[in-house]
Amino acid sequence: MAAITSQSRTASLRKLDAPPLWPEGLRALPAAQVKAEVLKQAGARPWDRDELDRRIVRQVIEGKGRIIDSQEQVGGYPKPAMTTRKLAVPRENIEAWLASFCPATF
Secondary structure, eight states: OEEEEOSSOEEEEOOOSSOOOOOTTOOOOOHHHHHHHHHHHOSSSGGGOOHHHHHHHHHHHHTOOOOOSOGGGGTOSOOOOOOOOOOOOOSSOHHHHHHTTSOSOO
16 A cells, blocks of 8 residues: 655555446546536536526636635525426326426537
């Protein structure tokens, strides 16, 4: 086991006897592509970002993002208007109906 020491702590590295679990179909990205892919998928609904999500992504892209201690440092917690609509759940083909709310790709 090798030890790595930094100013604040020491960590140990252990060589594995076998490769770690790798889910079938999982594709590793080159490190240079990771930031763009994370930004493409960021937010609750990447295909329908609100202004808050767009601002955060924009600041990361521009290198202006920062860690905050409180939402008050960035204008407070959003207060969106209430949205309501009648929900008519079909008796058949519920899976297809649910799928219609999410785009196939984003």
